Amino acid sequence: MEITKKQVARIADLARLELKEEKVEKFALQFSDIIGYMDKMNSLDTTGVEPLYSPWAGTSVTRRDEAAKNYQRADLLVNAPVQDGQYFIVPKIL
Amino acid sequence: MKNITQKSLLEISRLLQERQVKVMEIVQACLERIDETEPKINALLHLDRESSLSRAIAMDKSGPDPDKPLWGVPITIKDVICTRDLPTTCGSKILENFRPCYEATLVKKLRDAGAIILGKNNMDEFAMGSSTENSAFKTTRNPWNLEHVPGGSSGGSAAGVAAGQCFASIGTDTGGSIRQPAAFCGITGLKPTYGRVSRFGLVAFGSSLDQAGPMTRTVGDCALLMNVISGHDPLDSTSWPGPVPDFPAAVSKRQDLKGLRIGLPRQYWEEGLSPETLERCENAVSLARDAGAAVVEVEMPHAQFGIAAYYIIAMAEASSNLARYDGVKYGFRDNSSADLLEMYRKTRSRGLGEEVQRRIMIGTYVLSAGYYDAYFKKAAQIRRLIQQDYLRAFESCDLVCAPVTPSTAFKIGENIHDPLQMYLTDIFTTSLNLAGMPGLTIPVGLGKDTGLPVGIQFIAPAFEETIVLQAGQVLENALPALGAPKALN
Numbered sequence: 001m002e003i004t005k006k007q008v009a010r011i012a013d014l015a016r017l018e019l020k021e022e023k024v025e026k027f028a029l030q031f032s033d034i035i036g037y038m039d040k041m042n043s044l045d046t047t048g049v050e051p052l053y054s055p056w057a058g059t060s061v062t063r064r065d066e067a068a069k070n071y072q073r074a075d076l077l078v079n080a081p082v083q084d085g086q087y088f089i090v091p092k093i094l
Numbered sequence: 095m096k097n098i099t100q101k102s103l104l105e106i107s108r109l110l111q112e113r114q115v116k117v118m119e120i121v122q123a124c125l126e127r128i129d130e131t132e133p134k135i136n137a138l139l140h141l142d143r144e145s146s147l148s149r150a151i152a153m154d155k156s157g158p159d160p161d162k163p164l165w166g167v168p169i170t171i172k173d174v175i176c177t178r179d180l181p182t183t184c185g186s187k188i189l190e191n192f193r194p195c196y197e198a199t200l201v202k203k204l205r206d207a208g209a210i211i212l213g214k215n216n217m218d219e220f221a222m223g224s225s226t227e228n229s230a231f232k233t234t235r236n237p238w239n240l241e242h243v244p245g246g247s248s249g250g251s252a253a254g255v256a257a258g259q260c261f262a263s264i265g266t267d268t269g270g271s272i273r274q275p276a277a278f279c280g281i282t283g284l285k286p287t288y289g290r291v292s293r294f295g296l297v298a299f300g301s302s303l304d305q306a307g308p309m310t311r312t313v314g315d316c317a318l319l320m321n322v323i324s325g326h327d328p329l330d331s332t333s334w335p336g337p338v339p340d341f342p343a344a345v346s347k348r349q350d351l352k353g354l355r356i357g358l359p360r361q362y363w364e365e366g367l368s369p370e371t372l373e374r375c376e377n378a379v380s381l382a383r384d385a386g387a388a389v390v391e392v393e394m395p396h397a398q399f400g401i402a403a404y405y406i407i408a409m410a411e412a413s414s415n416l417a418r419y420d421g422v423k424y425g426f427r428d429n430s431s432a433d434l435l436e437m438y439r440k441t442r443s444r445g446l447g448e449e450v451q452r453r454i455m456i457g458t459y460v461l462s463a464g465y466y467d468a469y470f471k472k473a474a475q476i477r478r479l480i481q482q483d484y485l486r487a488f489e490s491c492d493l494v495c496a497p498v499t500p501s502t503a504f505k506i507g508e509n510i511h512d513p514l515q516m517y518l519t520d521i522f523t524t525s526l527n528l529a530g531m532p533g534l535t536i537p538v539g540l541g542k543d544t545g546l547p548v549g550i551q552f553i554a555p556a557f558e559e560t561i562v563l564q565a566g567q568v569l570e571n572a573l574p575a576l577g578a579p580k581a582l583n
Contacts, residue, residue: 008455015413015458016420017451018439027452033514034456038402041472044479051474052481054302054332055288055530055556061331075195081427088422093434 001039003031095119099127099258100578103167103315106261110166111158117150117166117210124168124212128259131582134240136232137254139173140181141213149210162208163318169204170263172251173214174221175306176295177201180211184297185219185229188425188445198295199330200264200306200323207322212260216250219447220416221271221299223247224519227510228449235506236279237579238546242503245275251309252279256579262310262319266296268303269404270498270523273535276309277498277549280537280576282566283309284316287556288530289334292327300411301332303404303527313536313566317341320559336557344560345567352386354565356552357491361397362522368501370541374548375497378538381572382495382565392487392494396479397525403480404524405517406460406473412450413457419445452513481529484553493561494553496522498535502546526553534562536569537576547576 005028012019019027073086082089095115098106109115125143132138146168159165171177174184176194178201183189197205204211218228226234226249234249236242237257244253248265252275255263265272267285276283284307291306298304308319320341327333358379367375383389421427421441428440443451460469487494500521509516526533535551550569552562 003459007459011455011459011462014462015451015454016417016435016438016442017446017455018443019451023448027455030452030513031456031459034405034517035459037514038406038460038469038473041399041402041476042468044396044399044476046472046475046479049475049478051471052478052528053474055481055528056332056334063328071195076423078195079192079424081421081425081429090422091431091434091437 001032001035003028003035098123102312103261103310104312104318107163107165107167111160113158117153120166121146121150121168121210124260127257131237131257131259134235134582135237135253135257136234137215137250137257137259138170138213139183139185139216139231139250142180142211145179146210146212159208164204164322165208166210167208168210168212168260170213170215170251170254170260171201171211172217172248172263172265174217174266174297175201175264176297177211177214180214182214182297183231185217185231186446186450187230188419190426192424194295196295199292199327201295203323204264215248215254215263218247218249219450220297220412221247221266221268222412222449222453224270224274224516225509226250227506228447230447233506236503236546237582238280239503240581241505242546243278243506245278245503247271248309249275252276252281252283255279255281255309255311257582262308262315264306264323265309266304266306267527268300269408269527270520272307272309273498273523273533273549273551274520276535277537278503278547280547280579281309281311282313282316282534282536283307284320284534284559284562285526285532286320286324286559287532289332290532290557290559291323292325292330292333294327294329298415300408301415302411303408313563313570314342314345316534317345317563334557339560341560341563345563348564348568350386351382351565351568354493355388355390355491356382356565357390357392357487357494359392359394359397359487359494359496361394362496365521366500367497368541370543371497371499371501371548374539374541375550378550378569378573379495382569385568385572390491392491394483394487394525396476396483399476400480400525400528401517401521403473403476404528406469407477407528409453409457410461410470411457413454413461416450416454421445449513477528480525484529484531488555493565496551496553498522498549498551502541502544502548522551531556532559532562534566536566538573540576545580
């Protein structure tokens with residue numbers, strides 16, 4: 001299947017990536033190659049086959065719904081690029 | 095003591111417990127070996143020289159602890175596994191300065207067992223790659239020939255263990271990332287059953303595929319490490335609550351392969367193997383036959399769809415898992431952006447490498463409206479069929495045996511500009527991760543044309559790691575040792 005430059009730009013937008021024009025071009029060619037290879041799956045009829053999403057389809061594991069203080073705020077904030085000791089700081093949204 | 099850094103982990107552990115060597119001697123020997131080999135192979139991203147030395151002093155003072163099977167043993171960890179007092183970069187610029195405030199469960203278990211964590215190993219960024227060329231920081235080289243790749247993504251771990259920088263490393267395997275570099279560097283590597291080793295603290299790539307496991311110079315070392323890192327963990331909801339066998343005890347119980355049926359998947363042995371790979375692997379199979387194994391042919395009718403299904407699932411899961419790198423909570427942020435959306439885009443485009451961006455985007459594509467059924471669901475259906483292929487094969491054999499790679503380690507730069515070609519080198523390793531089953535690779539000699547190591551893998555039903563370790567041990571005993579890597583002499 002051919003993947004167009006327009007499609008690549010659209011996927012980049014969905015994935016929150018910003019690509020330079022030459023990369024859009026390069027990815028369009030490579031994606032056509034890769035997706036084209038994946039299309040070989042279509043030669044196999046899988047009607048009625050139950051998809052397998054995890055090797056061990058166990059039941060969902062839940063914990064008790066109780067608050068626990070496992071980490072200190074300061075320890076969690078220390079890796080943030082911008083923070084004020086209380087919160088993560090991000091650029092203006094509105 | 096001569097050549098101390100080439101000894102097995104089991105041997106070093108015994109010498110330490112018997113006080114025949116001091117922890118300080120061992121740590122210093124490893125550091126010297128690192129100083130000597132690191133400029134050639136680039137296996138490490140971080141070296142914790144000072145605290146390794148101070149731990150050695152403290153341990154020599156307190157004396158050996160027989161309850162700690164790794165007491166005083168220097169090991170390294172792939173940089174995708176969280177370590178509290180060391181950086182954890184995943185080989186990515188976006189996590190260049192990241193220091194986790196928690197420890198991976200398996201790291202905690204290693205430390206509790208007395209191991210000294212010397213440093214963190216280089217890797218393909220976020221474990222995406224088969225050559226370690228995708229690291230944002232350095233390219234690791236194969237200790238057998240510095241012009242060749244060590245494999246990937248756990249290439250730093252494999253090269254470091256082969257070079258004698260440490261006595262073992264812990265790698266991770268999403269589609270072959272323990273087994274392929276182990277084979278390329280001539281060491282032993284085990285991908286445990288999905289659920290056997292806790293994934294808590296393992297930075298996620300493909301959550302339904304990822305599994306951490308040991309990379310060592312002998313099968314016995316691998317078995318010992320499995321005893322330490324295995325087991326249920328309430329912090330990982332996919333970790334298996336079943337019992338953990340005593341792996342070294344199981345390995346020592348078997349001296350031959352009598353009564354074992356080894357299945358050779360016809361599709362894997364016919365699939366364009368290089369002549370030297372085929373020759374070494376067939377030799378290993380005939381040694382297994384000599385050791386009493388019955389060799390049977392088995393069918394993997396869906397093998398040809400393995401790579402396509404694997405890459406779709408792995409990329410889809412990656413696109414979701416890597417959404418967290420947005421410049422807010424940790425890691426690199428682009429500070430030139432005026433608004434939030436632009437900050438996300440610029441941060442991710444500048445912080446993530448090209449292969450990671452490629453996979454996030456293809457993953458996003460196969461999950462997007464209109465393509466989900468054709469790609470993601472289809473791949474998951476094929477995954478079911480591949481798992482059934484294995485289950486059917488195990489009706490007529492106890493373990494499956496296959497090559498690890500079609501040829502020995504390729505040259506640096508050979509596949510890096512053709513992503514599809516690089517993916518296709520994973521032909522024999524990915525199906526195992528789709529099925530969740532355990533696989534052990536051991537070296538079976540040097541190829542007669544390239545002089546580089548060839549590996550073979552044993553695959554067992556889920557949670558039957560003991561069978562592959564037993565078979566690996568018998569074969570290791572029957573094969574001549576590879577010796578020290580040639581490019582480091």
